[in-house]
Amino acid sequence: MNTLRTSLVVVLFSGMAFSLIRPALAFKLRMDLGSTALEVTSLTTGFMLARAVSSPIGGLIGDKYPRLRNLIASTLLFPTSIVSLLLYMSQDSRMIISLNFLHGMFSGIFWPTVQVIVGLTSPREKRGTFLGLYFTVAGVGSSIGYSLYGALPLSNQEFILLSSILYFISALFSILFLSNRNRENNPSRTLNEIPENEIINPHLILISAFLLGGLMGLSGEYLYIFLREVHNLSKAELGYLLTASSIVGVVSGISSGFLSDLLGIRRSLFLLAVMASVSLFLISTPYRVIVIPSVLAMFFSAWGSMPLTRNVSAFKRASGTLVGLSNTSSNLGSAIFPLTAGHFYDYFGSEEVILGLRGATISFLILSILLLLLSILLVKGIRNISPSH
Numbered sequence: 310m311n312t313l314r315t316s317l318v319v320v321l322f323s324g325m326a327f328s329l330i331r332p333a334l335a336f337k338l339r340m341d342l343g344s345t346a347l348e349v350t351s352l353t354t355g356f357m358l359a360r361a362v363s364s365p366i367g368g369l370i371g372d373k374y375p376r377l378r379n380l381i382a383s384t385l386l387f388p389t390s391i392v393s394l395l396l397y398m399s400q401d402s403r404m405i406i407s408l409n410f411l412h413g414m415f416s417g418i419f420w421p422t423v424q425v426i427v428g429l430t431s432p433r434e435k436r437g438t439f440l441g442l443y444f445t446v447a448g449v450g451s452s453i454g455y456s457l458y459g460a461l462p463l464s465n466q467e468f469i470l471l472s473s474i475l476y477f478i479s480a481l482f483s484i485l486f487l488s489n490r491n492r493e494n495n496p497s498r499t500l501n502e503i504p505e506n507e508i509i510n511p512h513l514i515l516i517s518a519f520l521l522g523g524l525m526g527l528s529g530e531y532l533y534i535f536l537r538e539v540h541n542l543s544k545a546e547l548g549y550l551l552t553a554s555s556i557v558g559v560v561s562g563i564s565s566g567f568l569s570d571l572l573g574i575r576r577s578l579f580l581l582a583v584m585a586s587v588s589l590f591l592i593s594t595p596y597r598v599i600v601i602p603s604v605l606a607m608f609f610s611a612w613g614s615m616p617l618t619r620n621v622s623a624f625k626r627a628s629g630t631l632v633g634l635s636n637t638s639s640n641l642g643s644a645i646f647p648l649t650a651g652h653f654y655d656y657f658g659s660e661e662v663i664l665g666l667r668g669a670t671i672s673f674l675i676l677s678i679l680l681l682l683l684s685i686l687l688v689k690g691i692r693n694i695s696p697s698h
Contacts, residue, residue, distance in 0.1 A: 312430040313439055315485040316423055317446045322482070323386065324450020326475035329458055330393060333468035334409065341465060344402045351406050354644070359413025361640040367418035368633030371425060378422055378629070385419040386480035393473035397466060421633040424619045428632075434570060437577075440616035441566020448559045448612065509575055511631050513686060514618055517578055518635040520679055521614035522642030524585050527672065528554075528611050531650045532604070539669050540597050550604060557605050558612035565613030569620065575687055578617050582684040585610035589677035593670035615639075646676060 334352055338344035371378040392412050399405050424440070431439040458468060533551075536542045542550065569577040588606035591599050618635045650672035657669065 312426060313442075315482060316427050316443060318482045319386070319423070319479045320443060320447045321450040321453075322475050322479040324447045325454035325457070326393070326472040326479065328451040328454030329468050329475070330396070330472035332455075332458055333465040333472070334396060334405065337465040337469065338402055338405060342400065342402050342405075348402050348406065352409050355406055355410040356413035356416075357640050357644050359410045360417035361637045361644075363414045363417030364421050364636035364640070365630055365633035367422040368425065368629035368631065371422055371629035378426055381418060381422045382426055383484050384480075385415055385422075386476055386483050389415045389419070390473050390476035390480055393469065393476050397469040397473060417633075417636065421619070421636045422629070424636075425629045425632050428620060437566040437569030437574070437616060437620055438563070439566065440620055441563040441569075443562075444566075444612070444615045445559050445562035448555070448562060452555055452559070511634075514631070514635055515638045516686075517582070517614070517683060518618040518638040519642040520676065520683055521581070521585065521611060521618065522639030523646035523676055524589075524607065524614070524642075524680070525611040525639070526643035526645070526647040527589075527650060527676065528604075528607055529647060531647045531654070531672075532607075534654070535669055536600075536604070540600055542597075550601060554605055554608040558608045561609040561613035562616060566616040569617055574617050574620055578614070579684050579687040581610045581613050581617070582680045582687060585614075586677045586680035586684065589673045589680070593673045593677070646672060649675075 331352075335349050338349050338352070367378075367381055370381065389412065392408055392415065396405055396408050396412075399408060424443070427439060427443050428436055461468075463471065533547065536547055536550070537544075565577060565581065568580070572580075584606055588603040588610065591603040592607065594600065618639065619632050653671045654669050657671065
């Protein structure tokens with residue numbers, strides 16, 4: 310089994326494990342242990358903060374000691390499964406929050422390392438497609454996990470235990486990373502074979518990751534509230550829309566990866582930034598007939614950006630470190646923009662502010678403008694790229 314196939318199996322089971330443990334932990338704290346809302350939200354905040362801090366660590370280690378990438382990829386899911394088991398056993402809210410922070414630390418080191426390995430072991434001309442497939446399978450795994458959480462008649466405790474088992478299965482498959490030792494699939498190789506005209510300024514990649522990570526953040530809980538309270542979508546309508554959006558997100562991962570192989574990373578990021586900017590502007594309009602397709606375009610842009618901002622082809626040197634920093638930047642965007650949006654929503658609500666626009670849409674409009682500026686920065690360098698890339 311080659312590196313790509315192994316990584317797809319690992320990300321599938323891990324995606325299922327994560328999407329099971331996330332709601333189970335939240336409801337264990339809230340319903341079983343009587344924790345406050347602040348304690349429950351601390352699960353997400355702590356996990357994302359831990360990922361933001363630890364994401365560059367694996368990259369730094371891999372860049373300095375390339376052979377250690379295999380060791381990280383093949384072993385770090387074992388302590389993750391143990392942490393999940395401890396989360397199952399713990400009955401103290403503060404201990405659970407601390408363990409979940411540790412879970413985020415391991416996640417932040419592990420996944421950027423795997424992304425670098427997939428990038429380095431993929432053929433250069435298909436690197437985007439393979440990374441797109443990687444994120445697509447991650448989305449499928451998460452969808453399966455959430456479906457299982459809704460369908461299986463298990464308690465929150467039992468779901469956490471099931472998550473630990475799935476993490477352990479992923480860890481067993483991750484050992485297969487060690488079998489890829491030949492030169493062709495050696496993840497310690499460098500990126501010297503990449504033409505200079507494919508390289509993008511790292512700062513531009515990190516800005517893209519931050520803003521498109523903000524797009525991902527706004528496509529979560531804030532969007533749910535916005536659609537229900539501002540556009541009066543029923544629970545069923547919201548469910549159907551989110552289901553369709555999830556399907557669009559899965560499709561966008563593989564299609565954007567293929568597009569980056571065809572057009573190059575910079576051109577592909579430009580197209581997604583423009584699509585995201587337009588979709589956010591249209592979501593701010595009061596017309597539901599426009600808002601619904603705009604939400605789908607928003608999800609396409611958000612999910613499609615991940616294979617591009619984590620692609621090692623965008624970097625000439627220190628690729629592992631920069632992929633880790635890209636994860637950090639994306640996580641920060643996902644954390645900051647929803648908090649800002651929530652503040653504006655609490656302050657303005659659905660009141661009209663100016664030109665028929667409601668206060669609840671301010672965050673969408675701000676990010677729309679920022680993404681438009683990003684697209685201008687991206688387009689400046691496109692003229693210098695050859696037609697083939």
